[in-house]
Amino acid sequence: MSTVIVVGSGVIGLSVCEALIQDGHGIILIDENVPGSQTSFGNAGLIADYANSPLANMDTLRKLPSLLSNKHSGVSLDIRDTHKLMHYGMKFVQAALSDNFARNQETLSKTLSLSLQAHIDQIDRLHLKDLVLENGCLHLYKNSPETEADLTEIVAQKKKFDIDCEFVSKETVHSLEPNVNLDGVTGGIFYPKTRSLLSPEKHAEALFRRLNLHSGFKYIDEAVLAFEQDGQSVWVKTNSQQIKGDELVLCAGIGTNQLLDTYGVQIPVVSERGYHIELDATELQINRPIGWQGKYFFATPMSDAIRLAGTTEFADRARKTRHQHHQLLEVWSKALFTQDAKTRSKWMGVRHSSPDGIPVISRLPSMQRVSVCFGHGHLGLTMAAFSGQFIKEMIRGNADKDLGKAYSLERF
Ligand SMILES: Cc1cc2nc3c(=O)[nH]c(=O)nc-3n(C[C@H](O)[C@H](O)[C@H](O)COP(=O)(O)OP(=O)(O)OC[C@H]3O[C@@H](n4cnc5c(N)ncnc54)[C@H](O)[C@@H]3O)c2cc1C
Numbered sequence: 448m449s450t451v452i453v454v455g456s457g458v459i460g461l462s463v464c465e466a467l468i469q470d471g472h473g474i475i476l477i478d479e480n481v482p483g484s485q486t487s488f489g490n491a492g493l494i495a496d497y498a499n500s501p502l503a504n505m506d507t508l509r510k511l512p513s514l515l516s517n518k519h520s521g522v523s524l525d526i527r528d529t530h531k532l533m534h535y536g537m538k539f540v541q542a543a544l545s546d547n548f549a550r551n552q553e554t555l556s557k558t559l560s561l562s563l564q565a566h567i568d569q570i571d572r573l574h575l576k577d578l579v580l581e582n583g584c585l586h587l588y589k590n591s592p593e594t595e596a597d598l599t600e601i602v603a604q605k606k607k608f609d610i611d612c613e614f615v616s617k618e619t620v621h622s623l624e625p626n627v628n629l630d631g632v633t634g635g636i637f638y639p640k641t642r643s644l645l646s647p648e649k650h651a652e653a654l655f656r657r658l659n660l661h662s663g664f665k666y667i668d669e670a671v672l673a674f675e676q677d678g679q680s681v682w683v684k685t686n687s688q689q690i691k692g693d694e695l696v697l698c699a700g701i702g703t704n705q706l707l708d709t710y711g712v713q714i715p716v717v718s719e720r721g722y723h724i725e726l727d728a729t730e731l732q733i734n735r736p737i738g739w740q741g742k743y744f745f746a747t748p749m750s751d752a753i754r755l756a757g758t759t760e761f762a763d764r765a766r767k768t769r770h771q772h773h774q775l776l777e778v779w780s781k782a783l784f785t786q787d788a789k790t791r792s793k794w795m796g797v798r799h800s801s802p803d804g805i806p807v808i809s810r811l812p813s814m815q816r817v818s819v820c821f822g823h824g825h826l827g828l829t830m831a832a833f834s835g836q837f838i839k840e841m842i843r844g845n846a847d848k849d850l851g852k853a854y855s856l857e858r859f
Pocket of ligand 1: 457477490799
């Protein structure tokens with residue numbers, strides 16, 4: 448079997464390795480940071496089967512100017528990075544046009560359904576059920592313009608894509624989540640099949656531990672500086688060595704752009720930073736992830752804290768943390784719950800977001816032995832196990848052709 452070099456040990460890279468090991472490939476995983484310690488560390492932990500509506504839609508376009516100009520919205524942009532968003536912005540507008548949106552929604556729905564199953568299979572295969580909460584999730588409509596009729600319509604639309612969900616009244620919200628402050632609540636939508644991780648960190652650690660049990664697996668703790676394809680081989684250069692393989696998969700999150708830049712390959716995947724705060728779980732309990740619609744965040748019960756994660760900041764990954772996002776999460780947590788709880792930690796991480804909401808899982812046209820697997824935006828944890836399986840099928844030469852086209856970097 449061949450040797451595959453994988454760059455990036457976030458949840459995507461780890462899942463790619465795990466899938467390829469099933470096919471007996473030798474794996475060399477390279478990362479300059481501890482596995483799972485970057486974006487994969489701090490997410491909201493949702494396996495988000497419900498999220499089939501790409502952000503690039505007419506409604507977002509209509510709301511965007513007011514969201515960006517309102518410093519309490521949880522959506523912001525660093526003006527110094529506007530020039531880096533041009534290509535992304537153009538493609539975002541294009542993706543929002545109704546025909547394109549419908550096509551992207553179709554692709555995303557199919558991807559999410561496959562992703563949920565791939566996640567379940569991965570958890571079962573690796574015996575990681577202890578890390579998963581299967582209590583569904585609640586989308587809460589609080590202080591928002593939507594009426595009960597609007598929520599019923601959202602449920603009907605989701606059901607068209609076979610997404611399991613139901614409208615829940617204010618009273619049912621209370622019985623599901625007694626610690627939610629019901630002021631201004633219209634109702635909610637309950638998604639019974641949504642799962643969540645009790646610790647994204649422990650999940651990544653467990654994946655990495657399993658990989659280390661295989662004799663064909665090797666981990667190199669260095670930054671990749673460059674790569675090339677030479678005939679039937681690929682070469683990866685780090686500070687101290689040149690590593691040879693048969694295939695290369697770049698799962699370096701937002702760092703993928705930098706690696707591709709050297710070859711003039713520019714993909715409009717941008718840095719969309721997100722934030723979390725963690726609340727002391729001894730002071731407040733919730734039974735499942737609760738998403739406050741309109742505020743762009745989820746409160747997820749984790750093994751030892753309640754994590755409020757979300758918000759959006761279009762800014763280069765190296766910019767200083769914008770603490771205003773943490774402050775907003777703190778204000779919202781006080782409004783969301785009937786009880787206060789102390790903030791025990793704060794975090795910021797970088798989503799790698801594509802304009803159409805569809806990941807980029809594709810071979811490089813100019814180097815057929817090199818693939819990229821990034822652009823998962825808000826759904827990288829959800830799609831990780833599936834992305835691994837898709838890369839495995841690509842290397843076998845069996846990947847679904849329609850999905851392959853939808854994920855291809857040539858769509859840009
Ligand atoms: C606030 C927030 C909430 C989120 N909530 C959810 C959620 O509920 N559900 C969901 O599905 N998704 C969620 N996401 C998205 C999800 O976290 C990401 O899509 C996912 O973690 C991406 O994983 P990754 O492996 O691609 O990236 P990362 O975890 O960032 O891993 C990339 C790795 O590449 C390495 N790397 C980069 N460049 C190089 C180089 N040159 N050489 C060597 N290594 C390199 C980095 O060190 C890093 O370890 C959320 C994101 C945020 C920010």
